Amino acid sequence: MAIVLGPNRYGKAETRVVRVSRDGGVHRLKDLNVSVSLSGAMEDVHLTGDNAAVLPTDSQKNTVFAFAKKYGVGAVEEFGLLLARHFVDSQPTITHARVEIREYGWKRISGPHSFVRDGGEVRTALVHSDGTGGAESVVSGLADLVVLNTTGSEFHGFIEDEYTTLAPTDDRVLATEVTARWRHRDTAPGWEAEDWDASYLEARAALLAAFAETHSLSLQQTLYQMGRRVLAERAELCEVRMAMPNKHHFLVDLEPFGMDNDNEVYFAADRPYGLIEGAVLTDDAPGAPAAWS
Structure with missing residues (x-):
């Protein structure tokens, strides 16, 4: 050997x-x-x-x-x-x-x-x-982008087994801390610093707009819509990869105090948390696995 x-x-x-x-x-x-x-x-x-x-x-x-x-x-x-x-x-x-x-x-x-x-x-x-x-590759991105929707998010129709305690909901807080990276089609040697900056700012804006405008049935759906929005608006990009932890907000039981809680008071839990990861890419994206590592 x-x-x-x-x-x-x-x-x-x-x-x-x-x-x-x-x-x-x-x-x-x-x-x-x-x-x-x-x-x-x-x-x-x-x-x-x-x-x-x-x-x-x-x-x-x-x-x-x-x-x-x-x-x-x-x-x-x-x-x-x-x-x-x-x-x-x-x-x-x-x-x-x-x-x-x-x-x-x-x-x-x-x-x-x-x-x-x-x-x-x-x-x-x-x-x-x-x-x-x-050969060259450039992957731009961001980390620690915390976003939250106070409504417009549902989660139901999931598998329920003998260990399931989570109740289905048609109105919940959706919050996450986005790590997103997007791959450029080429390294654009003629670009100036302003071109890179503009591309970054527009991709970031597309992420935020999609998060705000998507009525979410799952965080996975939101992730896809965010990546899709970036690629639809930025022709210089060919792939987006994201990691989005679900920053859970649970309704606090106020009945022991004689109070109702109509989606107003929440406990923000930091762990454990769901972690949603995924990639969205154009069908003509050139292969570049090394670009991400």
Whole structure:
């Protein structure tokens, strides 16, 4: 029986970089968490400890900081592609780069240089590149987007067995914390940062509109309608993947206190919770399983 080295990659995880752009007296702020993974001719370092093919992870971290200074930080997709292409183009032993970025939002308080951390969702980007002219993929997305409908949601007609205690309902609170990622058809090399930003904002708006406008018979149905809305409105996208935990809200029994509870007072339970996951894609979506990993 032979023992061989399998797929592998290495890199620098979670480099926290904050870039302040000082346009005269008005400042702009970008706050990122950048993770890099590289792969290529890495057999010797694993099998014999020969580091000749290895770009140190410390150098990867320094590159993130240097590029933030040299090129600035526009859209996270653009910054991720810039980094990924650099690592492959500049190092003959590196044949593939993976760059994952989480962007933390800040809102201007007042004046030119005062900000407050945005407590909303986190913008994400995942970039794969084999270098300039090679295969590439970009997956944009968001996490921690908490949404809630106070009505317009039902859940009934489900399987009932000897362990079922959940009562069917035709009016419930529907709440979830959306993690959504959407795959671009190509890396659009002619795009500017504004194009990536516009695509992100429009995809986010489509998610929210579908959530608000769908009369839900299940969270699965809502997930599908949200993904479908994004793809219907954004031709540059070909696949949406989502994870949506059901943030359960249970009616509180107020009868012991001589009170009715007509869908007014709820207990918000944090666990356990239902977890709904799914993908929605166009029938002509190019295959790119590596794009998501």
